[in-house]
Amino acid sequence: MEKEDSCDTGLSLGLGLPANLRRRQPKPPPPPLEPSLTLSLSEEIYGSTTTPKEARLSSPHSTISSFSTTNYIKKEKLDVGGEETEVERGSSLRSREEDDEAAARKKLRLTKEQSALLEDRFKEHSTLNPKQKQTLAKQLNLRARQIEVWFQNRRARTKLKQTEVDCEFLRRCCETLTEENRRLQKELQELRAIKFSAPPPPLFMQLPAATLMVCPSCERIAGAGVGAANKADGKDIGGGSFMKPTQHLFNPFAHSATC
DNA sequence: TGGTCGGCGATTTTTACTTCA
DNA sequence: GGTGAAGTAAAAATCGCCGAC
Numbered sequence: 574m575e576k577e578d579s580c581d582t583g584l585s586l587g588l589g590l591p592a593n594l595r596r597r598q599p600k601p602p603p604p605p606l607e608p609s610l611t612l613s614l615s616e617e618i619y620g621s622t623t624t625p626k627e628a629r630l631s632s633p634h635s636t637i638s639s640f641s642t643t644n645y646i647k648k649e650k651l652d653v654g655g656e657e658t659e660v661e662r663g664s665s666l667r668s669r670e671e672d673d674e675a676a677a678r679k680k681l682r683l684t685k686e687q688s689a690l691l692e693d694r695f696k697e698h699s700t701l702n703p704k705q706k707q708t709l710a711k712q713l714n715l716r717a718r719q720i721e722v723w724f725q726n727r728r729a730r731t732k733l734k735q736t737e738v739d740c741e742f743l744r745r746c747c748e749t750l751t752e753e754n755r756r757l758q759k760e761l762q763e764l765r766a767i768k769f770s771a772p773p774p775p776l777f778m779q780l781p782a783a784t785l786m787v788c789p790s791c792e793r794i795a796g797a798g799v800g801a802a803n804k805a806d807g808k809d810i811g812g813g814s815f816m817k818p819t820q821h822l823f824n825p826f827a828h829s830a831t832c
Numbered sequence: 833t834g835g836t837c838g839g840c841g842a843t844t845t846t847t848a849c850t851t852c853a
Numbered sequence: 854g855g856t857g858a859a860g861t862a863a864a865a866a867t868c869g870c871c872g873a874c
Contacts, residue, residue, distance in 0.1 A: 681864095681865065681866090682847065682848085682864080682865080683864085700838090703837095703838095718866095719865085719866090721838085721839095722865065722866060722867090723864095723865080724839095725838095725839070726864070726866085728839085728840085729841075730864090732840095
């Protein structure tokens with residue numbers, strides 16, 4: 574992992590806020606590059622006259638990835654140079670460096686072939702060990718770090734998609750339950766209406782057919798109102814427990830062992 | 833117990849594409 | 854119809870934190 578530049582947000586921003594809530598300030602322009610590096614960079618990648626877009630289109634396998642971000646460049650500098658040296662710069666150098674900076678900031682866009690292979694590997698394993706990473710990087714002519722980043726982002730996308738799917742599923746569940754609740758409330762009202770009008774018919778006739786079921790193991794009639802009806806002579810009529818399920822309420826998911 | 837490494841969430845940056853005047 | 858600016862979604866990359874070792 575690269576942990577450099579951890580303080581580049583400045584002191585005034587860092588105080589009093591969790592680090593991950595701090596808004597980052599735009600970075601200052603990247604430090605000047607070593608001439609040898611930058612020259613080879615821009616020319617190697619894009620050629621001296623073509624735009625990045627042209628380069629990308631004309632050469633799908635061009636390894637723009639090599640120096641795709643400022644961060645990589647900084648690291649590259651450490652790897653290659655070891656220590657920073659002051660580079661004398663004149664006006665002629667500046668415009669060239671600005672071009673190079675712009676080129677260096679260019680971000681890699683993976684080719685279809687690269688993406689396809691990465692997808693294949695991801696299907697096999699959503700994470701890679703360092704050796705697999707190196708191998709894949711070599712195979713695709715990318716940096717191991719880029720492979721790592723791609724897998725990280727891919728995992729994040731997968732997770733996001735799964736979250737969306739889960740969310741949709743829960744939404745549908747909620748709709749179904751709301752509808753079911755509405756239906757049961759209506760049924761309850763009807764039952765109450767029946768209860769308080771006319772002398773009560775035999776118990777099982779009070780219940781809508783849908784609520785009456787025969788328990789498959791004991792073959793007794795079960796229904797949403799049976800439990801309450803059993804104590805219909807008590808004081809619980811019309812109370813909150815009227816619909817309280819009993820052990821003989823047939824639940825296909827949790828049929829009681831008491832039958 | 834401190835250091836390293838890898839994964840993750842949040843965020844930024846860049847690209848490619850679309851829309852609109 | 855061609856063109857450039859503005860808007861936007863997607864993807865690559867960065868940053869900081871955390872847990873495992």
